[in-house]
Amino acid sequence: MAYNLLKGKKGIIFGALDDKSLAWRTAIRCHEEGAQLVLSNAPVALRMGEINKLAEATNAPVIGADVTNMDDLKKLFEESMKHFGGGIDFILHSVGMSLNMRKGKHYTELYYTWSQKTLDISAMSLHRVLRTAWDLDALNEGASVVALTYIAAQRAFPNYNEMADAKAMLESITRSFGYYYGMKKKVRINTVSQSPTRTTAGSGVKGFDGFITYAEKMSPLGNATADECAGYCTTLFSDLTKMVTMQNLFHDGGFSFTGVSDGVIEQMEK
Numbered sequence: 241m242a243y244n245l246l247k248g249k250k251g252i253i254f255g256a257l258d259d260k261s262l263a264w265r266t267a268i269r270c271h272e273e274g275a276q277l278v279l280s281n282a283p284v285a286l287r288m289g290e291i292n293k294l295a296e297a298t299n300a301p302v303i304g305a306d307v308t309n310m311d312d313l314k315k316l317f318e319e320s321m322k323h324f325g326g327g328i329d330f331i332l333h334s335v336g337m338s339l340n341m342r343k344g345k346h347y348t349e350l351y352y353t354w355s356q357k358t359l360d361i362s363a364m365s366l367h368r369v370l371r372t373a374w375d376l377d378a379l380n381e382g383a384s385v386v387a388l389t390y391i392a393a394q395r396a397f398p399n400y401n402e403m404a405d406a407k408a409m410l411e412s413i414t415r416s417f418g419y420y421y422g423m424k425k426k427v428r429i430n431t432v433s434q435s436p437t438r439t440t441a442g443s444g445v446k447g448f449d450g451f452i453t454y455a456e457k458m459s460p461l462g463n464a465t466a467d468e469c470a471g472y473c474t475t476l477f478s479d480l481t482k483m484v485t486m487q488n489l490f491h492d493g494g495f496s497f498t499g500v501s502d503g504v505i506e507q508m509e510k
């Protein structure tokens with residue numbers, strides 16, 4: 241059911257790779273709620289061609305940008321403003337990549353050149369996006385920016401690797417830039433800390449199926465799905481959440497505040 245929550249709003253969605261992506265589901269939901277969109281992803285991801293289906297479904301242009309490249313980001317924002325005929329009301333940052341994880345390097349033996357790249361793609365990129373918007377004065381008064389994160393920023397999760405450090409940095413940038421952009425233009429910046437979800441990035445984590453099953457058993461409401469994540473992000477882009485900023489918002493069925501659940505105890509007693 242749609243509520244027209246984003247009627248007249250214009251947003252950029254980063255990171256839709258395929259129909260499992262959190263960004264893909266969010267783009268569909270934002271479109272249903274009346275938003276106009278621009279879709280962006282890294283040029284290498286665009287070559288897969290999948291995103292063209294989403295572009296058609298949401299009637300949105302696709303503009304490539306590597307989030308670690310300031311020239312790409314400038315071009316993306318300039319072209320988006322041209323397309324919209326004005327400023328931008330919301331941004332979804334749904335971008336992550338761990339090079340050490342990908343290449344099987346253990347956390348205790350990180351290859352720092354890869355770690356730097358991970359931090360740039362997965363965390364510093366939020367600063368790059370916000371700074372580009374700031375320099376071009378691309379965001380409208382009261383605009384909303386959401387970046388997706390994971391609870392490994394606060395708790396140790398084996399095999400989440402240097403991505404945990406990247407998420408901690410992402411959440412810190414959210415607070416720091418949230419202060420300045422709030423003061424300047426009442427722009428809100430938050431992270432949504434999502435349950436483990438089967439996507440391309442998620443499935444890269446070693447033992448991910450076990451992770452998902454454990455989180456499902458631990459959470460009073462169960463794991464939040466990609467579509468539920470999309471719904472939550474949509475509320476954060478809407479005018480109903482104008483005073484929420486600089487927060488890390490858990491969207492995890494209660495996992496983050498559960499010590500232990502009956503389901504997990506039963507499993508241990510078997």
Ligand SMILES: NC(=O)c1ccc[n+]([C@@H]2O[C@H](COP(=O)([O-])OP(=O)(O)OC[C@H]3O[C@@H](n4cnc5c(N)ncnc54)[C@H](O)[C@@H]3O)[C@@H](O)[C@H]2O)c1
Pocket residue numbers: 254255256257258260261262263281282285305306307308333334335336337361388389390433434435436437438439440441442443
């Ligand atoms: N899946 C999960 O369990 C889960 C849980 C919590 C948070 N998240 C976060 O959600 C976000 C989206 O991930 P997802 O699970 O939908 O997986 P996904 O693989 O579908 O999305 C990751 C996206 O990042 C993009 N990307 C990578 N490098 C890039 C670059 N240099 N420039 C531009 N884009 C680049 C990829 O092309 C891809 O579209 C990530 O930040 C991820 O850490 C995922």
